[in-house]
Amino acid sequence: MNEILVKNAEVLVTMDNARRELAGADVLLRDGVIAAVGVGLATVGRVIDARGCVVTPGLVNTHHHLYQTLTRAVPGGQDALLFGWLKTLYPIWARFGPEEIFTSAQVGLAELALTGCSMTSDHLYMYPNGARLDDTIAAAGEVGLRFHPTRGAMSIGESDGGLPPDALVEREAAILEDCIRVVDRFHDRAEGAMVRVGIAPCSPFSVSRDLMRDAALLARDKGVMLHTHLAENDEDIAYSLEKLGCRPGQYAEDLGWVGDDVWHAHCVKLDGQEIDLFARTGTGVAHCPCSNCRLGSGIAPVRAMRDAGVKVGLGVDGSASNDAGNLVAEARQAMLLQRVTRGADAMSAREALEIATLGGARVLGRKDCGSIAVGKRADIAIWDVSGIEAAGSWDPVAFLLAGPMRVRDLIVEGREVVRGGAMVTIDLGRVVARQNQLARRLME
């Protein structure tokens, strides 16, 4: 039996059905599951003192391209809109191989862990020089995060009128074959799964209509989730109207890309009808506020989505468009963006925290994660609110979105991943050094 007792939290934010916040409370974790929540609990195992800390469920990241940690702040892409930004970066990404994919994933995953994230999705849509989805899954296994990698794909290269260079696209038959391989090899349907695989053609403008439809059929056949980019900015909408003959929502609906097993990244430009469609069908949204600001894409109508009943989670998006991968900062940005358009009461800190935890878990179809309640998985973030930033704070929970940008401790599936603000699962110094070496090689 493996137990950890998190004791004496200043506030324990449960995100349970009653959204209880418990002062001076403890959580007992046993064999990867939350065994008890209350006051004065005891254990035979290890005790983590959470005095002066807010304890929350681990945050959930619903959209990322981990490989992009190797192309942060690339000069040609710093000030470009989405399509120009992609064109700058594609030739650099075409030089990646398995080691670049593995190391950049470790960096991205560690960055997420240090900012309180216990579960993340990843969208890998290019496989140059022998790279495979397996490389990111190996990285996540070492870092220790709960991982939902998605087998992305691009099939329409420049010579066919698409955006990516031909070197980065694959044949559609080979894409589907590899989707089947990775689902059969890695997807775990069991409760508490550490790896669940999704299928994720990159976007409607980089694969054919046939592949979008076949991917949806395959995902339904295999019982796995579907993910892609949708309605990201005005260029994206214009492309959809001109080349696909309809708005993105219509395109998604026609090809089987709505439902409880689908989530779309961005959705900045969804209109009222599309919001209703998503709400009606249980389709999820990965809201990526920093990336949307960074690329000047706009402000996603998250208030309207939530009011309509759309499932919304947060995404840091790739580090080439953020350039950070800090999930708690993303929650703050989500709150600020709704307020700047709709007023100070448009989104509370607590709602932003709910989107960052429970919201993300729902988007990824994880009923077993996202809250601190008996029987849920033992994914816990412990935030130190005793430092200078918090001095004078009247409400440690609301303060969480203004203060600590890093977690003190992170536990995933009952296993410590971060302790005292440092990674315990990997040698971070060595990983960062290797990443910088690889980045220098790409700059040559």
Ligand SMILES: [Zn+2]
């Ligand atoms: Zn993205």
